[in-house]
Amino acid sequence: MSPSSAAHDVSFLRLTSLPMLLEREIESMILDGRLSIGGRINENQLAATFGVSRGPVREALRSLEALGLVELLPNRGVFIRSLDIAQVVEMYGVRAALFGYAAQLLASRTDAGEVARLRTLLDEMTEAAQAHDFDRYYPLNFAFHDFIVEQAGNGVLTAQYRGLVKQLRLYRAGNLMTGNTLELSNEEHARIVEAIARRDAASAYQTSFDHVERGKERLLARSVSLARAEERRA
Amino acid sequence: MSPSSAAHDVSFLRLTSLPMLLEREIESMILDGRLSIGGRINENQLAATFGVSRGPVREALRSLEALGLVELLPNRGVFIRSLDIAQVVEMYGVRAALFGYAAQLLASRTDAGEVARLRTLLDEMTEAAQAHDFDRYYPLNFAFHDFIVEQAGNGVLTAQYRGLVKQLRLYRAGNLMTGNTLELSNEEHARIVEAIARRDAASAYQTSFDHVERGKERLLARSVSLARAEERRA
DNA sequence: CGACATTAAATTGTTGACACTTTACACTCG
DNA sequence: CGAGTGTAAAGTGTCAACAATTTAATGTCG
Numbered sequence: 001m002s003p004s005s006a007a008h009d010v011s012f013l014r015l016t017s018l019p020m021l022l023e024r025e026i027e028s029m030i031l032d033g034r035l036s037i038g039g040r041i042n043e044n045q046l047a048a049t050f051g052v053s054r055g056p057v058r059e060a061l062r063s064l065e066a067l068g069l070v071e072l073l074p075n076r077g078v079f080i081r082s083l084d085i086a087q088v089v090e091m092y093g094v095r096a097a098l099f100g101y102a103a104q105l106l107a108s109r110t111d112a113g114e115v116a117r118l119r120t121l122l123d124e125m126t127e128a129a130q131a132h133d134f135d136r137y138y139p140l141n142f143a144f145h146d147f148i149v150e151q152a153g154n155g156v157l158t159a160q161y162r163g164l165v166k167q168l169r170l171y172r173a174g175n176l177m178t179g180n181t182l183e184l185s186n187e188e189h190a191r192i193v194e195a196i197a198r199r200d201a202a203s204a205y206q207t208s209f210d211h212v213e214r215g216k217e218r219l220l221a222r223s224v225s226l227a228r229a230e231e232r233r234a
Numbered sequence: 235m236s237p238s239s240a241a242h243d244v245s246f247l248r249l250t251s252l253p254m255l256l257e258r259e260i261e262s263m264i265l266d267g268r269l270s271i272g273g274r275i276n277e278n279q280l281a282a283t284f285g286v287s288r289g290p291v292r293e294a295l296r297s298l299e300a301l302g303l304v305e306l307l308p309n310r311g312v313f314i315r316s317l318d319i320a321q322v323v324e325m326y327g328v329r330a331a332l333f334g335y336a337a338q339l340l341a342s343r344t345d346a347g348e349v350a351r352l353r354t355l356l357d358e359m360t361e362a363a364q365a366h367d368f369d370r371y372y373p374l375n376f377a378f379h380d381f382i383v384e385q386a387g388n389g390v391l392t393a394q395y396r397g398l399v400k401q402l403r404l405y406r407a408g409n410l411m412t413g414n415t416l417e418l419s420n421e422e423h424a425r426i427v428e429a430i431a432r433r434d435a436a437s438a439y440q441t442s443f444d445h446v447e448r449g450k451e452r453l454l455a456r457s458v459s460l461a462r463a464e465e466r467r468a
Numbered sequence: 469c470g471a472c473a474t475t476a477a478a479t480t481g482t483t484g485a486c487a488c489t490t491t492a493c494a495c496t497c498g
Numbered sequence: 499c500g501a502g503t504g505t506a507a508a509g510t511g512t513c514a515a516c517a518a519t520t521t522a523a524t525g526t527c528g
Contacts, residue, residue, distance in 0.1 A: 017308035018481075019296065044509070053483045054510090055289065062253065062293045066300030074251040075489050075510060090390040097335035097391075101328070156324040157331075160394065252511075277480070287513045288480090309480060309519055 022050060022060035030069055030080055031169050038082040041070065068167045083171045085223050091168055092216035098161045099145065100209030105152040107196045107204035114151050118193045121147065125189060129182040137182055144189060148196075148208070181218055188214065256284060256294035264303055264314055265403050272316040275304065302401045317405040319457050325402055326450035332395045333379065334443030339386040341430045341438035348385050352427045355381065359423060363416040371416055378423060382430075382442070415452055422448065 026046070029035045041061070047054045061078050064070045071079045083091075106114070121144045128137040149161045177185065188211040195203035260280070263269045275295065281288045295312050298304045305313045317325075340348070355378045362371040383395045411419065422445040429437035 015308070017306075020308075042509075055292075055482060058289075058511090059293055059296045062296040063300045066297045072251075074249070074254075077490095077510070087390065090388045093339070093388055094332070094335070094391050094394060097331050098328070101331035105327070154324045154327055156321065156398075157328050160328060164390075276478095278478090289512060292481090311480070311520095 018052065018056045019059040019063070022052070022056055023063045025050070026057075026060055026064060027067075027069060027166075030064075031166070033172075035080055037080050037170055037172065039080050041078040041080065043078070067163060069170065081167075081170055083167070085171075085220070088168065088171045089216060089220065091164055092212060092219070095161070095164050095168070096209045096212035096216070098157060098164065099149065099212050100205040102149040102152040102154075102157055102161065103192060103196060103208035104201045104205035105154060105157075106148055107199050107201040109153060110151070110196055110199065114147075115193070115197045117147065118144070118196065122186070122189055122193050125186050129186045132182065134177060134182065137177075141185070148192075177218070178222075185211070185215065185218075252286065252290045253293040253297070256286070256290055257297045259284070260291075260294055260298060261301075261303060261400075264298075265400070267406075269314055271314050271404055271406065273314050275312040275314065277312070301397060303404065315401075315404055317401070319405075319454070322402065322405045323450060323454065325398055326446060326453070329395065329398050329402070330443045330446035330450070332391060332398065333383065333446050334439045336383040336386040336388075336391055336395065337426060337430060337442035338435045338439035339388060339391075340382055341433050341435040343387060344385070344430055344433065348381075349427070349431045351381065352378070352430065356420070356423055356427055359420050363420045366416065368411060368416065371411075375419070382426075411452070412456075419445070419449065419452075 026035075026041075030037075035041065043054045043057055043061075047057045050057070061070060061072070065072045065078075069081055071081050073079065121140055125137055125140045125144065128134075128140060145165075146162075149158050152158070188207065191207045192204065192211060195207050260269075260275075264271075269275065277288045277291055277295075281291045284291070295304060295306070299306045299312075303315055305315050307313065355374055359371055359374045359378065362368075362374060380396075383392050386392070422441065425441045426438065426445060429441050
């Protein structure tokens with residue numbers, strides 16, 4: 001075997017393990033809602049479900065704790081983490097800073113192909129927004145943000161951003177946008193794309209930061225009105 | 235027991251556990267250099283050292299992996315994570331974004347007491363810098379940055395920032411500043427403090443972001459000259 | 469002498485059993 | 499009845515033994 005000919009890493013050496021597998025599976029159970037937020041996880045039951053012993057399950061849960069998806073209370077058990085609105089607000093702030101930084105980086109290194117891709121996503125979102133088709137808009141919106149972060153070319157940034165977005169999925173109720181907020185949000189996307197296309201790093205940062213902050217305010221407004229409705233119901 | 239009289243949480247219910255304890259201990263072993271970077275961790279040996287079985291040790295190591303302090307290679311073992319210069323550069327970028335955001339937040343909500351504290355730290359750093367006393371400068375410098383992040387009032391931000399700083403300690407060789415870079419760096423601190431004191435959020439962000447970015451460049455310059463020296467030695 | 473196959477040792481992976489803690493339930497007493 | 503107590507069940511915490519894999523060492527052949 002010639003050592004220098006293969007640019008590929010020799011990481012075919014079993015890149016996965018049982019705890020890692022369980023971690024991914026439990027994670028998707030949480031994010032898909034198959035495990036209810038705030039609820040308790042029964043180690044025995046979970047281990048039985050997967051046909052393994054509790055050891056690997058416990059290891060997987062330790063990882064998920066560090067990722068902020070579950071909480072471990074000693075001698076009490078593992079609980080699916082539930083976020084209150086204050087934590088969500090904090091996360092949105094950090095997300096704004098990270099997303100702004102991503103756009104700034106991308107603006108200073110982007111090529112025509114990336115801009116074209118962004119414009120395509122933007123056009124598709126515009127269509128979906130005009131049709132008030134949230135189900136079509138949502139994945140495009142996600143792809144738009146993720147593309148910017150990914151193409152920024154900073155792996156640490158990507159990991160941090162995605163980890164935060166993952167945690168934010170623990171907060172249900174905020175995922176919906178009503179009617180014209182879709183169009184409002186997408187106008188902000190347009191400004192971001194233009195800043196990146198102009199290679200204006202400062203503007204890319206600012207428009208992107210503001211976009212997430214406005215998203216936070218939209219969520220907050222919705223959350224307040226939801227809380228009011230809850231109050232009246234009680 | 236009256237329920238509302240005690241503002242204290244009843245979280246005295248054993249807030250720690252053996253794996254958490256081990257996690258903290260192993261972490262400090264890594265950061266103190268008692269476990270050498272890049273080296274392999276022997277589970278049996280480590281468990282024997284603490285007088286416990288391998289189970290809790292493995293759980294602790296899973297947490298440390300998610301925190302980015304160790305790497306787990308299935309069937310191969312656990313290795314203390316070693317950072318290459320490219321990863322360090324990426325981390326500095328994210329750190330710049332987070333620290334900039336912290337300063338921005340603090341500028342928009344700070345009070346006189348906080349500014350006074352910052353000025354005190356600044357004065358002490360100025361003294362240490364003029365005396366070229368790195369050992370005195372370093373903890374002050376750390377406290378300065380951490381104080382800004384802490385007082386920004388965003389717990390998620392604080393956790394993310396500290397996690398990143400912790401990981402950066404895995405990169406040895408960069409911790410030293412020579413002669414006049416101390417004074418250069420501290421002049422940047424002064425600009426940050428002034429921006430915060432003026433409650434100028436935009437300026438606080440920019441000066442703080444730039445400060446970390448310049449720190450990155452200073453590190454990079456040092457790293458390049460070190461690599462050159464290494465080359466000559468070979 | 470070096471490359472390769474074979475075997476032994478060391479180390480990780482997983483399990484089931486047991487100890488300890490918490491929780492739920494029934495019981496007693498005021 | 500209701501508060502408090504005691505007991506049983508359920509669940510988490512820890513361990514030591516066994517299985518599987520990797521690594522090191524040994525021996526063999528070209």
